[in-house]
Amino acid sequence: MNAIRPHTESKADPTPGLPSIRLPAVLLLAAALLAGLSACDPYAQDSYREYLVVESYLVAGAPLPEVRLTRTLPLEEEYTLQKAGVPDASIRIMQLNESESAVNTYTYRYDEEGTYLPVDNSARIRAGRRYRLVAEVAGEEPVRAETLVPGAFQATDVAVDSAAYQSDNQIEVTTTPSYYPGRQSFFLFTLEVQDPTVVELTPFYLDQYVQTDDGEERRQLLEELAKNSSGIINERNYERNDNQTITLRLPWIAVAYYGPNDLIASAIDDNMYDFLRSQSVQTGGSTLPPGEVQNVRYHVEGGIGIFGSLATDTVSIYIVRNHDLP
Numbered sequence: 541m542n543a544i545r546p547h548t549e550s551k552a553d554p555t556p557g558l559p560s561i562r563l564p565a566v567l568l569l570a571a572a573l574l575a576g577l578s579a580c581d582p583y584a585q586d587s588y589r590e591y592l593v594v595e596s597y598l599v600a601g602a603p604l605p606e607v608r609l610t611r612t613l614p615l616e617e618e619y620t621l622q623k624a625g626v627p628d629a630s631i632r633i634m635q636l637n638e639s640e641s642a643v644n645t646y647t648y649r650y651d652e653e654g655t656y657l658p659v660d661n662s663a664r665i666r667a668g669r670r671y672r673l674v675a676e677v678a679g680e681e682p683v684r685a686e687t688l689v690p691g692a693f694q695a696t697d698v699a700v701d702s703a704a705y706q707s708d709n710q711i712e713v714t715t716t717p718s719y720y721p722g723r724q725s726f727f728l729f730t731l732e733v734q735d736p737t738v739v740e741l742t743p744f745y746l747d748q749y750v751q752t753d754d755g756e757e758r759r760q761l762l763e764e765l766a767k768n769s770s771g772i773i774n775e776r777n778y779e780r781n782d783n784q785t786i787t788l789r790l791p792w793i794a795v796a797y798y799g800p801n802d803l804i805a806s807a808i809d810d811n812m813y814d815f816l817r818s819q820s821v822q823t824g825g826s827t828l829p830p831g832e833v834q835n836v837r838y839h840v841e842g843g844i845g846i847f848g849s850l851a852t853d854t855v856s857i858y859i860v861r862n863h864d865l866p
Contacts, residue, residue: 588614592626592683592843594675596633597812600667600692600851604646604658607631609675609683612844625654629677633658636670636686665849667692668719673847685840685847690807691719695853696785704862705742705798711790711857714781718807718851725786726813727778728850729770729794732802736766743865745796770794772808772816795859804854811839812848 596607609631610624617623627650634642646663648656665671668691675683699712718725733740741749745765752758770791779787788805795801808816814837838844 592675592677592680592845593624594673594683594685594840594843594845594847596673596847598665598671598687598689598849600665600689600849602665603661604633604663604665606651606658607633607648607656607673607675608654609656610654621653625652626677627654629656629675631656631673631675634672634674635666636672640670640672642672665689667851671849675843681842683840683843683845685811685845687809687811687847687849688721689849690725690809690851691717692851693718693805693807693853695805695855698855698857699787701856702858702860704860704864705795706792706865707862710792711803712787713790713803713805713855714785714787715805715853717784717786720807720809723810724775725807727773727788728806728808728816729773729788729790730767730804730806731769731794731796732767732804733797733799734766736762736797738762740798741765742795742798742859744793765796768794768796772813798859798861801857801859802854803857804852806850806852809849811846812850814839815846815848 591612593610593612594607595610596605598605609626609629610621611626613619613624629650631648633646633648635644635646637643644663647659649659651657667689670686670688672684672686693716695713695715697714699714700709703709703711718727720726738746738749741762745768749758749761752761770793773788773791777789777791781787790803818837836844838846840847
């Protein structure tokens with residue numbers, strides 16, 4: 541059986557689980573902002589309005605995350621973090637009790653290009669607790685958002701630690717349940733590779749690479765696919781076992797590279813669930829006609845963006861080539 545371990549901290553990876561989730565999420569947020577700001581009300585299509593954009597993800601058991609605060613820019617203006625960054629904000633994250641009073645308040649300092657870092661690096665995010673983010677800029681409405689962190693869970697077994705790509709021998713991960721009040725658990729899979737190379741791309745993503753002509757875009761694609769996430773996995777995609785554990789099945793579309801992969805399972809909060817689900821509709825995951833596509837659901841007051849949370853655990857798997865494929 542393969543090793544089961546938490547996503548550990550390193551100098552290049554300051555928040556366990558976060559980079560593996562954050563990179564795809566950043567790309568999704570950028571796409572969602574472009575789509576959401578050109579969709580139906582409340583965003584006017586014939587005039588530009590500037591919005592503050594917040595982005596941060598709490599990971600159960602991990603240190604406090606960075607917070608990115610930027611401004612939207614007109615579509616005709618090139619978007620860069622240097623232009624969009626907001627260096628003069630006051631940002632804090634509060635851990636709340638059951639009466640929604642703050643029991644701990646953590647302040648942030650500006651780092652660079654719209655990124656704020658916690659002053660206190662010793663605090664850890666607690667599973668099952670509610671957190672509130674407040675970002676204040678002089679003369680503007682405060683940006684506020686809250687998240688309830690999903691319950692922690694642990695991967696207890698992997699049906700196979702090595703599988704042929706797109707074979708019937710599907711990769712299954714059995715975990716303890718992650719509790720979230722009032723609903724089933726929703727999961728994401730993120731596959732992370734340490735040394736992404738063209739020769740190890742699986743057929744679907746190799747085709748995308750071949751169709752990309754620009755050398756810089758090809759390089760960026762390889763890096764982006766090094767942390768590739770599945771869609772939302774709900775009860776239709778997992779099995780509840782007699783011992784109350786859950787067996788999750790890895791969708792093959794999440795596998796971008798052959799060879800060793802870190803498979804990170806993440807239980808997500810309502811904010812991430814609504815954001816990802818509505819964003820997929822904006823970027824082509826819907827059959828709704830133009831004018832009927834709903835706006836991305838942000839759960840942010842005084843701005844747009846995402847303040848979400850998740851609980852994660854990581855296993856190691858190996859993807860081999862399937863010689864039955866053309």
